[in-house]
Amino acid sequence: MTADRDRLALAVDIGGTKFAAAIVNGAGEVLVSRRRDTPRSTDPDVVFAALTAAIDDTLDSAGRSLPGTGSVDAALAPAIGVGTAAPLDLTVGTVSPVNIPGWRSFPLRDRLVERYGVPVGMIGDAVAVAVAEHWKGAAQGYANVLGMVVSTGVGGGFILGGHAVTGSTGNAGHIGHISVDPAGPVCVCGGIGCLEAISSGLSLAAWAADNGFTDGDGSAVAVAQAAARGDAVALEAFRRSGAALGMAIAGAVTLLDLDLVVIGGGVAGVGPLLFEPLAQAYSRYAALGFASRPRVVPSQLGGAAGLIGAAAVVLAPDRYWPSGPNGS
Numbered sequence: 001m002t003a004d005r006d007r008l009a010l011a012v013d014i015g016g017t018k019f020a021a022a023i024v025n026g027a028g029e030v031l032v033s034r035r036r037d038t039p040r041s042t043d044p045d046v047v048f049a050a051l052t053a054a055i056d057d058t059l060d061s062a063g064r065s066l067p068g069t070g071s072v073d074a075a076l077a078p079a080i081g082v083g084t085a086a087p088l089d090l091t092v093g094t095v096s097p098v099n100i101p102g103w104r105s106f107p108l109r110d111r112l113v114e115r116y117g118v119p120v121g122m123i124g125d126a127v128a129v130a131v132a133e134h135w136k137g138a139a140q141g142y143a144n145v146l147g148m149v150v151s152t153g154v155g156g157g158f159i160l161g162g163h164a165v166t167g168s169t170g171n172a173g174h175i176g177h178i179s180v181d182p183a184g185p186v187c188v189c190g191g192i193g194c195l196e197a198i199s200s201g202l203s204l205a206a207w208a209a210d211n212g213f214t215d216g217d218g219s220a221v222a223v224a225q226a227a228a229r230g231d232a233v234a235l236e237a238f239r240r241s242g243a244a245l246g247m248a249i250a251g252a253v254t255l256l257d258l259d260l261v262v263i264g265g266g267v268a269g270v271g272p273l274l275f276e277p278l279a280q281a282y283s284r285y286a287a288l289g290f291a292s293r294p295r296v297v298p299s300q301l302g303g304a305a306g307l308i309g310a311a312a313v314v315l316a317p318d319r320y321w322p323s324g325p326n327g328s
């Protein structure tokens with residue numbers, strides 16, 4: 001294990017609410033991590049500056065930046081692994097995250113290579129979570145896994161046959177944007193009745209507000225606190241969220257004959273409030289025997305999963321992407 005601990009990567013997790021950077025070792029341990037809030041600016045360079053501030057802080061704290069420059073000491077952190085909010089396009093290295101309006105076809109990979117002078121590998125943030133849970137977390141030893149994040153949005157990534165599934169452009173696993181209700185609300189992506197438009201923290205809080213919920217700041221956290229006290233609207237908000245998740249998971253498991261489903265993210269952190277209605281809907285909609293077999297379990301790595309999965313792009317590329325970097 002010593003050799004694992006000597007191998008290092010600079011990992012970056014790009015989300016709609018925060019940018020995080022870290023030095024992660026081959027044992028999947030986060031050694032140093034720094035973050036910034038995601039800017040709401042529509043200026044792509046302002047958004048990029050917040051990202052590089054988080055990265056530079058991390059490098060400085062770890063003593064791995066080259067003095068007087070913005071470059072990484074390549075002997076100490078030889079490459080950067082990025083897990084980014086989606087959509088992205090791995091064929092050209094660009095990102096257009098739904099929740100980061102300042103970046104549309106933003107050339108993230110080239111900009112990071114240009115600034116830091118080391119190779120950059122990029123994957124979707126939810127794929128990063130799936131890889132992390134398989135590499136070092138709850139899904140170790142399972143060959144076929146759906147990893148999900150239920151937080152501000154809803155994301156997913158698949159491990160099939162022990163390898164990460166990338167798809168044509170890096171966007172495989174977008175379970176948050178499949179429809180689970182043809183009469184449901186319009187989604188931020190433009191679709192109708194998407195899982196994310198019902199189950200995400202933002203969506204369940206919006207549904208509660210529409211149904212008269214006024215506690216605290218009205219956030220998903222406030223809804224969870226009210227649900228724990230037995231508030232009927234708050235309980236129903238989580239029941240709807242869990243039921244839609246169970247329906248979508250039943251579809252994914254039926255399509256892909258999975259072994260395990262791992263769910264992380266802040267909304268999943270409420271536990272039985274979400275997992276009980278989820279389990280009921282899953283067992284109702286997964287009608288075929290093989291599809292009802294997999295267990296649905298909480299994340300083991302929590303908020304660090306995105307960084308650990310991004311690090312795997314550098315530290316375990318042959319294991320998860322055997323057909324080459326970024327699946328190309």
Ligand SMILES: [Zn+2]
Nearest residue numbers: 177187189194
């Ligand atoms: Zn959608």
